[in-house]
Ligand code: AMP
């Protein structure tokens with residue numbers, strides 16, 4: 001597929017994007033979370049192109065994007081009443097529900113699982129595109145596998161230029177972190193991936209389990225969560241706790257002594273604690289939605305600046321902080337220090 005010239009389409013050229021999708025091609029498009037790389041979810045050959053373009057492992061299933069509950073009803077075996085309640089409250093929005101899959105969904109979409117992940121995106125361009133084509137769109141994030149998810153069309157081009165026919169540019173995405181993934185095939189429902197809709201919000205409506213499986217219990221089945229993700233080229237260290245700044249200063253000295261380029265992800269108010277380090281601003285202290293929206297851009301920025309080591313300050317694991325820490329842990333590939 002390499003060697004294509006990727007068309008950069010504006011929302012006024014949505015018909016062109018719909019035409020490509022109808023011809024069995026793949027197109028990147030904006031959603032309220034991150035850019036997705038879409039294909040006709042009912043066409044296995046089209047969906048296979050997504051895995052090829054991203055270099056995505058075949059056993060990592062895709063989220064199917066729909067216009068609304070009615071379209072979802074045609075794709076799944078059943079919708080539990082409690083799941084309907086969540087759809088009613090959070091759709092369109094950053095909540096993905098895992099349901100028992102109908103026959104119509106090809107195996108390549110669900111990586112052979114008997115469940116399918118579905119959601120309705122809350123973005124005018126995504127919804128207009130879904131309306132323009134008559135089929136649901138299977139769409140993972142539009143990045144090369146393992147890289148930070150794209151929150152701007154230019155991020156998509158950085159990764160997939162020449163590998164996909166087109167990207168529909170809808171400006172910067174709003175949330176910046178991916179959707180929450182909730183398994184609704186067991187009760188209580190199980191949180192598989194924290195995201196835009198918070199655990200606290202879900203628990204106001206339904207009981208939700210989250211965390212390590214009990215001994216003897218099956219581990220949570222979200223195949224994608226076992227892969228390294230969201231990683232810039234720099235080695236990332238996630239440092240939390242009351243004396244995080246001292247620890248970061250101490251650790252950075254040995255890297256600086258080796259002549260390495262060292263950066264730190266920190267709140268604006270704390271930037272002064274890191275003289276000598278390249279500061280990537282997380283924004284005003286405590287603004288979790290603001291941080292979520294710029295997190296992936298900051299990780300890509302670390303690459304542009306040629307950083308070799310990046311210290312990231314941890315944030316409290318509540319509300320959106322749970323999703324942010326989940327992504328930072330994956331970027332850090334296990335290098336986590338709690339002071
Ligand atoms: P991405 O689209 O790249 O943000 O990743 C989608 C996430 O949803 C991955 O973590 C997948 O493993 C997860 N997912 C998709 N379909 C299913 C499913 N049927 N069961 C469990 N997890 C799923």
Ligand code: MG
Pocket residue numbers: 140141149
């Ligand atoms: Mg992804």
